[in-house]
Amino acid sequence: MNKTAGAILLFILFQGALSSQQKFTVHGYITESGSGETIIGANIHDVNNQSSGVSSNNYGFWSMTLTEGEYELVFTYTGYTEEHRKIVLNKNLELNVKLKSGLELEEVTISSEEIKKNVRSTEMGTQVMNTDIVKRMPALLGEVDILKTLQLLPGVSSATEGTSGLYIRGGGPDQNLVLLDEAIVYNTGHLLGFFSVFNADAIKNTKLIKGSAPAEYGGRISSVIDVQMKEGNNEYFEAEGGIGLISSRLTLQGPIAQNKSSFIISARRTYALDLAQPFIRNTNFAGTNYYFYDINTKINYRLTNRDRIYLSGYFGRDVFKFSNNDRAFGVKLPYGNATGTLRWNHEIRNDLFSNVSLIVNNYDFRLDAGQEDFSVVVKSGVKDISCKADADYYPSNKHHIKFGMRYTYHRLTPNLVSATNGEVDFVSKLETKFGHESELYFLDDWILRPGISLNTGLRFSNFIQVGPYTGRLNNYQSGEFVKSYLVPEPRIYFNVSTGPNSSVKGGMSVNSQYIHLVSNSGSTLPTDIWVPSTERVKPQLGFQYSLGYFRNLLSNEFEISVETYYKDLYNQLDYRESYVEDFSSEVEREFVSGRGRAYGLELFIARKKGRLNGWVGYTLSKTERWFSEIEKGRVFPATYDRPHDLVLVGSYRLSPSWQCSANFIYATGRAYTPIQSLFIIDGRPNVEYGPRNSARLEPYHRLDISMVYDNSSLKRSRFHHSWAFSIYNVYNRKNPFFTYTDFSSQIYSGNASARAVKVSIFTIIPSVTYNFSWSSRPKILNNESPI
Known part of the structure; x- marks a missing residue:
């Protein structure tokens, strides 16, 4: 009995001793050595407990709460050398770590994450694209493009060849949440989508979430593309740029106050048609031109060790001008995006990090056309003003809690049309729509026990439509409540x-x-229009389910994943079959609401080490839509449905200065609606089409190759340069771009016939780009010490 009582007493004393052990927090920032850029998604763990660790957030901040003792912390980020720090934790500790770039090493990866994170994390369908990888890929006309590189991943495809619009797991481009420093980007393409608005020189990190996004993201039902701009080198000045066949670019960055404040400004502009001006100056087409430009800029300032302010902005514009002086006809079409983000980071406690943002974004389109006394102007656009607050809380190594809110004021102008013929003026418009959107979320990414992790979250979204608005039964005045929607979104x-x-x-x-x-x-x-949810237009809803197997092989040299998904879509919008554009304010009456579904399987195999690396991606999928008022509810393939999609990507480092890359793409042809019959009414041809999207274009396939010469690894110098040679569509495959209806020349003599003609645009396209960089401090190679 005494022995039993003694054992119980010892147990209680032991438990008390355990519970009395103090815990302390070690926290800090992870930055890049040589530039001071914060590193997103770096991994930190104790060398004796690799299964329990944390990652740095979007601002490089990290925090761990541990019991008192001695630890050896390991800091890793793919593409950078591993760092170890031994600490004695007997009080709260600040530990800032700089990681050295390992780009001159022969280890290259397709994901900027710790090598086993794809296996250990709860994230699915997620890829983080390093900008250095994007710059090695073969490029159309030499224009490095982040969105086109994302199209090489399984589950992602483009609308048509060459365009940067993304169709991800059965969702359309408008169903992707595209963020640039937290600001929503409504139009992601230049030159009608052939080039994306993202200048790779200004981008630090691009994260693609193809399906089930954490609760911190919302507002779209398909996927997330989260793009983070560079902050600017806070240690020394740098300049880099490039000269290509159709455009040039230049980026400047450096410290404003060393190690305290920095800036970056990056600009690019096309000039292909500028070069043609001498040849058309004395023709009827004098004044015809096209160009686009964009500017990225960002500054940051560290107020205290716990406070930092960021101000970033983007401004991009496309301008198309066409003149036919012989017919006194002219068209001008400018359109573009502008965004601005002001952010304040604050460490409330060692384990609690907050960010408050004020965000503005504007997308506008304008068409001016005229001939002699007649002129017409069409305007449309979207303006948003948002404020948001987010927090990261690290109560222990088993929990990473995030919570926050966002409010957005929307102003959408679908179309404003004005015309005059010199005597009579005409104005017709789709009503400008106004709305208030609010979001509140909470999530916990936690380790339930060794080997089992959960990410549980709940998001509430609310949209309130306000006047002025012409409703079904009432006319609403400015600011008057019209309709409200509230949707809970569990994840x-x-x-x-x-x-x-x-x-x-x-x-x-x-x-x-x-x-x-x-x-x-x-x-x-x-020219497509954005409209908000109203009393007639319900919000879209998406329900997605996914399951996958993830594995690393051969000492983590290969990464393999197999993912399946099923997605239900509700309240999908389309026009009625009989709709004809008349710019009336009653356009909502011409919408029909339907449903959709998408399901598929994605296979991804990547080699992450060595001189030869790359990936293989294959997607087997089906995407369908149906509307009760279109073809009596018949289920039809979506235009961008591609049952089979195969991508092969490879890169091989021939020497320290030469690297070659190639990619091959094969995909099922796009669906289209075929011609079924042709008949003549009053001497005019009339076409009757078959079932919607019941035919397909020929399969799409092409091979691209590139060679890059870079002298940066050969010498220690302030100035470096590289040459990028690429060939798009090496074997000159004439892939169909679109179809049109061609009528026979005998149509008016009674021998009526029509056929669908397939048009190809992109043949074999070689290109060359010269890139350069200069810094006020010579580059530090891996085997050298800092100056």
């Missing part, structure tokens, strides 16, 4: 370890969308 994901290098993941998410793009075209064009 849950799990990770179950099946071994040291493998896991099974699954998830479910609900998403809502209150802003819609309505298009008569097969791809996103500037």
Whole structure:
């Protein structure tokens, strides 16, 4: 009995001793050595407990709460050398770490994440694209393009060849949440989508979430593309740029106050048609031109060790001018985006980090056309003003809690048309729509026990439409309440370890969308209109379920994943079959609401080490839509449905200065609506079409190659340069771009016939780009010490 009582007493004393152990927090920032750029998604763990660790957030901040003792912390980020720090934790500690770039080493990866994070994290369908990888890929006309590189991943495709609009897991381009420093980008393309608005020289990090996004993201039902701009070198001045066949670019960055404040400004402009001006100056087409430009800029200032302010902005513009002086006809079409983000980071406590942002964004389109005394002007656009607050809380190594809110004021002008013939003026418009959108979220990414992780979250979204508005029964005045929607959006994901290098993941998410793009075209064009949810237009809803197996092989040299998904879509918008554009204020009456579904399987195999690296991606999928008022509810393939999509990407480092890359793409042809019959009424041809999207274009395939010469690894110098040679569509495949109806020349003599003609645009296209960089401090190679 005494022995039993003694054992119980010892147990209680032991438990008391354990509970009395103090805990302390070690926290700090992870930055890049040589530039001071914060590193997003770096991994930190104790060398004796690799399964429990944390990642740096979007501002490089990290925090760990541990019991008192001695630890050896490991800091890793793919593409950078690993760092170890030994600490004695007997009080709260600040530990800032700089990681050295390992780009001159022969290890290259396709994901800027710690090598096993794809297995250990709860994230699914997620890729982080390093800008250095993007710059090695073969490029159309030498224009390095982040969005086109994302198209090489499984589950992602483009609308048509060459365009930057993304169709991800059965969702359209408007169903992607595209963010640039937290600001929503409504139009992602230049030159009608052939080039994206993202200048790779200004971009630090691009994260693609193809499906089930954490609760911190919302407002779209398909996917997330989160783009973070560079902050600017805070240690020394740098300049870099490039000269290509159709455009040039220049980026300047450096410290304003060393190690305290920095700036970056990056600009590019096309000039292909500028070079043609001498040849058309004395013709009827004098004044015809096209160009686009964009400017990225950002400054940041560290107020205290716990406070930092960021101000970033983007301004881009496309300008098309066409003149036919012989017919006194002219067209001018300018359109573009502008965004601005003001952010304040604050460390409330060592384990609690906050960010408050004020965001503005504007997308506008204008068409001016005229001939002699007649002129017409068409305007449309979207203006948003947002404020948001987010927090990261690290109560322990098993929990990473995020919570926050966002409010957005929307002003959408679908179309404003004015015309005059010199005597009579005409004004017709689709009503400008106004709305208030609010979001509140909470999530916990936590380790339930060794080998089992959960990410559970809940998001509430609310949209309130306000006047002025012409409703079904009433006319509403400015600011008057019209309609409100409230949608709860649960999110849950799990990770179950099946071994040291493998896991099974699954998830479910609900998403809502209150802003819609309505298009008569097969791809996103500037003439398409954005409309909000109203009493007639319900918010879109998306329910996605996913399951996958993830594994690393051969000492983590290869990464393999197989993911399946199923997505239900509700309240999808389209025009009625009989709709004819008349610019009336009653356009909402011409919308029909329907449903959609998408399901598929994605295979991804990547080699992450060595001189030869790359990936293979294959997607087997199906995307369908149906509307009760279109073809009596018949289920038809979506225009961008591609059952089979295969991508091969490879890169090989021939020497320290030469690297070659190639990619091959094969995909099922796009669906289109074929001609069924032709008949003559009053001497005019009339075409009757078959079932919607019941025919397909020929399969799409092409091979691209590139060679890059870079002298940066050969010498220690302030100035470096490189040459990028690429060939797009090496074997000159004439892939169909679109179809049109061709009538026979005998149509008016009674022998009526019509056929669909397939048009190809891109043949074999070689290009060359010269890139250069200069810094006020010579480059430090890996085997050298800092100056």
